[in-house]
Amino acid sequence: MFGLHGLTRKVAIYMAVVAAGGLLSTTVGWGLLYSLFVSQGLIADDIPMEFQAVDYLSLALSLVLGLGTAIIAARSLTRRIVQPVTQIAQAARTITTGDLTARAAAGDQSLGEIADLAADFNHMAGWLEVSVAEATQWNATIAHELRTPLTVLNGLLQGAADGVFEKDDAWTAMLRTQVDGLTRLVEDLRVLSLEESGHFHLRFEVVNLAAIAAPLRVLYDPVLAQSGLVPRWTLPDVEVAGDPSRIRQAALALLENARIHAAPGPLEISIETRGDQVVFSVADAGPGVPEETANSIFAPFKRGRADGNGSGLGLAVVRSIARAHGGEAMLAPSPLGGSSFAFWLPLIREDVEPGA
Incomplete structure (x- = not known):
């Protein structure tokens, strides 16, 4: 026609x-x-x-x-x-x-509605392209992170089988180090996947943040000293509502981040109250985070420096745990000259009933 x-x-x-x-x-x-x-x-x-x-x-x-x-x-x-x-x-x-x-x-x-349809389609296509690219990058990065400790484990076991290594305490310690690294990596991946899928459930209770951090002081003081760091702890008694194991995991991630990346020198580890927030921070003396990566430093597999150290998941886990508690992860300049990594949680106030 x-x-x-x-x-x-x-x-x-x-x-x-x-x-x-x-x-x-x-x-x-x-x-x-x-x-x-x-x-x-x-x-x-x-x-x-x-x-x-x-x-x-x-x-x-x-x-x-x-x-x-x-x-x-x-x-x-x-x-x-x-x-x-x-x-x-x-x-x-x-x-x-x-x-x-x-x-x-x-x-x-x-027509207006048709133009909106095309714009929505393009937005969906763009989101799909980014998601697939990120998934591909995730798979490649995860494979790389898993390959290193597995290769070391395989070498240790093969060396013991060939008689190169003695199965003594030192050999067992090396095995445990690699297994612990794998365990942390798998747990970090689990936390991120739970948050992304909306199934990151916490067991809330009233906890003293200083009581959580005090055992970490005993654990990490010698470890940080081996890296040339001089930790100074400020741990006042402050209560928050949260999951103690997850808060401990976030604090450990910040300490481990400092152990791996911070330059030798003073290290300030503190708990402080800022309005309705309780902040746990780890401030170092350097070398700091490049400006171009500061905005994405808490994203998975993002590293402040291209030195290949760390899995790139620790800070992402800190952000996930903080957000699950109604808080947030933060990066700011350190008064010591480096960077201050922190997360804050809502403060339990005496004049407000919990859950109000």
Whole structure:
């Protein structure tokens, strides 16, 4: 039909039918009204009621003009509908082939709702492209992080089997070190996946933050000293509502981050109250975090320095645990000249009942 196809053809036919129906109903209506006027004596009886040739010609011209106008209007309207929809369909087919860069071009003449549909489709396609790229990066990074300790474990076991290593306390300690590293990595991945899936459930209770940090002081003072760090602890008694094991995990992650990355020198580990927040912070003397990576330092597998140390998950776990408690992880300049990594939790105030 006049070179029209698909949806354009259907809309044109529907509009043509509507135009013809409207013209026909108008003609019949006027005829009935004309007859009514004659029966009521409003029009002289000697006026002929039959259609004349000129009437048929006028009706035919009106029908042709109406149909032509309907088809032209339908073609203009459907072009504004079909073109962006076709673009979306083509982009969707391209995406199914694996090319996630495909986007739909709505055009300047598209109707508002169709333009919104194309924009939403492009947003969804962009999100899908980023998600797939991140998943690919995650898989490659996880494989890399797992490969190192597994390779070391395999070497230790193979060396013991070949008689290269003695199965003494030193050999057992090396095995435990690698197993502990694997355990921490798997647990960090588990925390991040639970948060992302919305299944990160905590066992809340009233806990003294200093009581959680005090055992870590006994554990980490000699470890930090081996790295050339001089820790100074400030642990006032402050209560928060949270999961003690998860808060301990977040504090451990900050201490481990300092052990791996901080330059030898003083290390301030403190608990302080800031308004309605309780902040646990670890401030070092350097070398600091580059400005270009500071905004994404708490993202998974992000490292402040490209030295290959650490799994890149510790700070992401800190952020996940803090957010699960209604808090947040923070990075700020340290008064010692380096960086201050911290997380804050809501303070339990004496004038407010827990859970209020």
